[in-house]
Amino acid sequence: MNDLRGRVTKDGIRLYLPTDFAGMRVAGRVAAEILDEVGPLVRPGVTTADLDAFIAERVSAKGAVSATIGYTPPGRDPYKHASCISVNDVVCHGVPGGKIPRRKDNVLLDGDILNIDVTVIVDGWYGDTSRMYVAGTAKPYAKRLIQVTHDGLMQGIAAVRPGQTFGDIGHAIQAHVELARMSVVRDFCGHGLGRVFHAPPNVLHYGRPGTGAMLEPGMFFTIEPMVNLGRPETRELADGWTAVTRDGKLSAQYEHSVGVTETGVEVFTLSPAGLFAQALA
Ligand code: MF3
Ligand code: CO
Ligand code: CO
Numbered sequence: 002m003n004d005l006r007g008r009v010t011k012d013g014i015r016l017y018l019p020t021d022f023a024g025m026r027v028a029g030r031v032a033a034e035i036l037d038e039v040g041p042l043v044r045p046g047v048t049t050a051d052l053d054a055f056i057a058e059r060v061s062a063k064g065a066v067s068a069t070i071g072y073t074p075p076g077r078d079p080y081k082h083a084s085c086i087s088v089n090d091v092v093c094h095g096v097p098g099g100k101i102p103r104r105k106d107n108v109l110l111d112g113d114i115l116n117i118d119v120t121v122i123v124d125g126w127y128g129d130t131s132r133m134y135v136a137g138t139a140k141p142y143a144k145r146l147i148q149v150t151h152d153g154l155m156q157g158i159a160a161v162r163p164g165q166t167f168g169d170i171g172h173a174i175q176a177h178v179e180l181a182r183m184s185v186v187r188d189f190c191g192h193g194l195g196r197v198f199h200a201p202p203n204v205l206h207y208g209r210p211g212t213g214a215m216l217e218p219g220m221f222f223t224i225e226p227m228v229n230l231g232r233p234e235t236r237e238l239a240d241g242w243t244a245v246t247r248d249g250k251l252s253a254q255y256e257h258s259v260g261v262t263e264t265g266v267e268v269f270t271l272s273p274a275g276l277f278a279q280a281l282a
Contacts, residue, residue, distance in 0.1 A: 007219060013201040014193055016219035022260055022267060025195065025221055028128030029258050029269025032121045035059045036132050037274045039117060043134040049086040049107045052117065053097030057083035060121055068120035068127055068198050077241060085118040092227050092235050092244040092252040093189055102245055111137030114147060116254045120198065127194045129223050130270035131256040133280040142230065143251055147280050149181040150228040150253040157224045161259060161266035165216050171208030174226050186227035188235045194258060195221040216261050225256030
């Protein structure tokens with residue numbers, strides 16, 4: 002059934018109605034709550050499979066549905082997990098229970114940094130968010146990567162208001178990251194979402210000011226920069242999902258789902274407990 006209302010721009014971007022923000026607010030909060038709840042479990046000795054099992058249970062307990070279980074992009078096998086868990090040099094789409102690069106298993110060790118990415122569906126609305134976590138104590142250079150990635154996302158969000166462009170968002174992120182002598186991943190981007198998981202536009206995390214589509218009230222999309230300590234290039238592992246840095250250096254990511262309002266931006270996936278940047282505490 003397709004009962005989506007509201008105009009679609011010439012770039013194919015849906016403009017949702019003011020009343021649609023309520024649905025995104027609920028879905029975004031549920032996803033953010035789950036990321037709050039999984040935090041205390043992240044420690045040396047736990048496996049990524051354990052973390053995903055907990056997340057799957059929390060999704061159900063909240064009456065939500067996982068958007069990733071059964072998700073099947075063209076030409077791929079269905080994804081089978083309630084989260085993506087990307088450890089150290091995994092850039093994104095790390096498969097829970099899959100081997101951690103250069104290890105024989107999926108057990109977290111002291112000093113590991115990881116992104117946990119959860120997308121839920123509540124009443125047909127999608128909430129998509131991810132954060133960084135640390136098992137034990139991170140090295141100073143790893144903490145710096147996490148800080149720059151978090152702040153890059155926040156700089157991107159600060160560029161969101163009607164009249165700005167998607168290029169302004171990408172530029173704000175890229176400028177922040179490159180000033181810190183780190184690199185923005187080009188091979189993955191944010192995306193429109195709403196009553197679908199992945200919709201136009203591709204939200205690039207790099208770009209030039211004033212380029213790209215104009216932001217308009219009612220646009221819903223994610224911003225989810227991946228930042229590498231070394232080179233930006235990525236490589237996909239044989240499992241068909243896991244993307245790693247080509248140079249084997251660390252990568253980090255933060256993701257929020259946002260909506261453009263009449264005057265600025267609403268972030269749908271704020272942490273109710275104020276834990277979004279907890280990895281930096
Ligand atoms: N949540 C991811 C995103 O930010 C997508 C995960 S798709 C999966 O878009 F199949 F890998 F889970
Ligand atoms: Co996303
Ligand atoms: Co995500």
